[in-house]
Structures are given as structure tokens and as C-alpha cells.
Amino acid sequence: xxxxxxxxxxxxxxxxxxxxxxxxxxxxxxxxxxxxxxxxxxxxxxxxxxxxxxxxxxxxxxxxxxxxxxxxxxxxxxxxxxxxxxxxxxxxxxxxxxxxxxxxxxxxxxxxxxxxxxxxxx
Amino acid sequence: xxxxxxxxxxxxxxxxxxxxxxxxxxxxxxxxxxxxxxxxxxxxxxxxxxxxxxxxxxxxxxxxxxxxxxxxxxxxxxxxxxxxxxxxxxxxxxxxxxxxxxxxxxxxxxxxxxxxxxxxxxxxxxxxxxxxxxxxxxxxxxxxxxxxxxxxxxxxxxxxxxxxxxxxxxxx
Numbered sequence: 001x002x003x004x005x006x007x008x009x010x011x012x013x014x015x016x017x018x019x020x021x022x023x024x025x026x027x028x029x030x031x032x033x034x035x036x037x038x039x040x041x042x043x044x045x046x047x048x049x050x051x052x053x054x055x056x057x058x059x060x061x062x063x064x065x066x067x068x069x070x071x072x073x074x075x076x077x078x079x080x081x082x083x084x085x086x087x088x089x090x091x092x093x094x095x096x097x098x099x100x101x102x103x104x105x106x107x108x109x110x111x112x113x114x115x116x117x118x119x120x121x122x
Numbered sequence: 123x124x125x126x127x128x129x130x131x132x133x134x135x136x137x138x139x140x141x142x143x144x145x146x147x148x149x150x151x152x153x154x155x156x157x158x159x160x161x162x163x164x165x166x167x168x169x170x171x172x173x174x175x176x177x178x179x180x181x182x183x184x185x186x187x188x189x190x191x192x193x194x195x196x197x198x199x200x201x202x203x204x205x206x207x208x209x210x211x212x213x214x215x216x217x218x219x220x221x222x223x224x225x226x227x228x229x230x231x232x233x234x235x236x237x238x239x240x241x242x243x244x245x246x247x248x249x250x251x252x253x254x255x256x257x258x259x260x261x262x263x264x265x266x267x268x269x270x271x272x273x274x275x276x277x278x279x280x281x282x283x284x285x286x287x288x289x290x291x292x293x294x
Contacts, residue, residue: 001176002154003269004269004274006160007275011278012162013162013174016290017290023132023133023137024135024153025293029158031160035132040223041223041235042234042235044292046234047227048231050233056237057241058244060290061168061249061250084129086223088129090133091139091141091142093145118198
């Protein structure tokens with residue numbers, strides 16, 4: 001998605017990204033980025049929380065209209081939960097049992113095979 | 123103000139993912155990385171601009187397995203070509219085909235990854251001039267070559283065709 005933003009921007013269309021993966025988006029390098037420190041899947045705001053979603057959009061629009069230069073990141077002031085413990089869980093093998101790890105490996109191989117078939121058919 | 127704990131920082135996804143795949147025995151992924159970043163100033167105020175929404179969410183596909191809420195990762199729900207749909211209605215778009223956080227969120231409210239309803243409100247309120255007649259779906263392809271050479275130019279072509287002045291992109 002960052003690559004698409006860069007391509008639009010380079011061709012005259014100003015862009016803003018709403019996202020939750022700060023390091024990945026900034027590593028690519030994008031013109032404007034509204035970062036929400038939320039679990040992946042909630043880039044547009046907290047589920048079932050219209051106020052959070054409205055604020056997230058408004059912040060993104062303000063980043064779009066006021067960014068002074070490329071690589072402008074603004075972090076939303078919203079927090080997912082007061083306790084930040086959720087951040088320790090994502091793809092963290094230290095928190096999984098050997099059985100869970102084996103299951104993850106099986107799922108990964110299976111998904112890859114499905115995606116390959118679908119891509120070849122597309 | 124109380125000081126925050128050390129781990130209360132944005133998740134280091136690249137490091138976390140590298141460690142994860144290394145320990146599972148898979149090759150490392152290289153994320154896109156550039157030093158130069160393009161920048162185009164706005165040509166006119168947002169209240170007079172037409173915005174294009176671009177999402178990585180997939181259209182719901184009957185027969186493609188569990189697509190949520192709370193679905194396990196579903197590679198069969200992936201798509202491989204840019205698609206477009208109307209911004210007048212609220213399309214049914216899901217994220218079971220991407221690696222969102224399945225421990226701490228269940229993908230129950232599309233508004234948390236697809237801000238079309240909020241954008242429609244912003245247009246009604248006069249905050250935005252208009253939406254383009256279509257939003258666009260960007261494939262989540264692990265091939266940066268396909269994204270750069272095929273998908274990004276196709277998204278640009280569709281944005282231009284729709285007269286987009288600005289674009290909001292929402293990855294998942």
C-alpha cells in the first residue's frame with residue numbers, strides 16, 4: 001500500500017495513509033501517515049466506536065492538508081487499552097507452546113499452497 | 123505524568139516477523155525501503171477536493187470459506203487484481219485474507235478498517251468536496267514487483283479516470 005501511495009504522489013495525487021504498522025510504513029517511506037497504535041486491522045478506528053472512527057478520519061484529513069513535507073507521521077492520541085500488554089503478543093513465539101508453533105507452521109504451509117493455486121488461476 | 127513501561131511502543135513488526143519466520147525455518151522477507159519520498163502539495167482545499175479511497179480489504183466472496191468476523195487466516199479470500207466498487211453504497215469488504223491481529227481484535231466492525239461511512243459523513247458535512255464514484259481495492263501481494271509494475275499504475279489510472287484530487291489509503 002505504501003508503494004501505491006508513493007506512485008500516486010509521484011504522479012500528482014496527494015495521499016495520506018491510515019495505518020497501524022508504524023515501522024513498516026516508515027521503512028518504505030511515504031508522504032503522509034496517520035498512525036494509530038492499535039492492533040492490526042483497526043487502522044480506521046476502534047470497532048463499534050463512531051467517535052474514535054470520526055476522530056481518526058479527521059486526523060488523517062488534517063495530515064493530508066497540513067503536512068509540510070514528505071515523511072510526515074502523526075500518531076493518533078487514542079489508546080487501544082490503558083495497559084499496553086497486548087503489544088507483546090503479536091507473532092511472539094516466546095509466548096507460544098511448541099504445539100501452537102507446529103500448528104502455525106502447518107497453517108502457513110497450507111495458506112501458501114492455497115494462495116499459489118489462486119494466483120495461478122487469477 | 124507517570125513514565126510508560128519499556129514495551130509500550132509501537133510494535134516492531136519487522137523485527138517480530140523476522141524472528142518469527144526465522145524460528146519457523148522460513149526465508150526472511152525484505153520490506154520495501156526507499157530514501158527518496160515524493161511529495162505533492164494539495165492543489166485546492168479539501169472542501170473543494172474529490173477524494174479516492176483505496177483499501178486492502180477484499181470483497182466478500184460467497185464460497186471462499188470463512189471470512190469473518192473472527193475468521194482464521196483465509197488465503198482463499200485473497201484477490202490478485204485491482205477491483206473497484208461504488209462509494210454510494212456500503213460494500214461488504216472483509217480482511218480475513220490478511221495478517222491482522224487475531225488475538226486482540228476480531229474484525230467485527232468494517233468501519234474499523236474501511237472508513238467509507240465516515241467519508242460519506244465528511245462529504246455531507248462539507249469537510250470534503252466529494253468522493254470519487256468508486257473506491258479501489260489493492261491486492262496484498264508479497265511481490266513488490268507486481269505491486270510496483272502492475273497494481274500501482276492501475277490504481278493511478280483508475281484514480282485519474284475518476285477525477286481524484288487526493289487519495290486516502292488504508293492498509294490492513
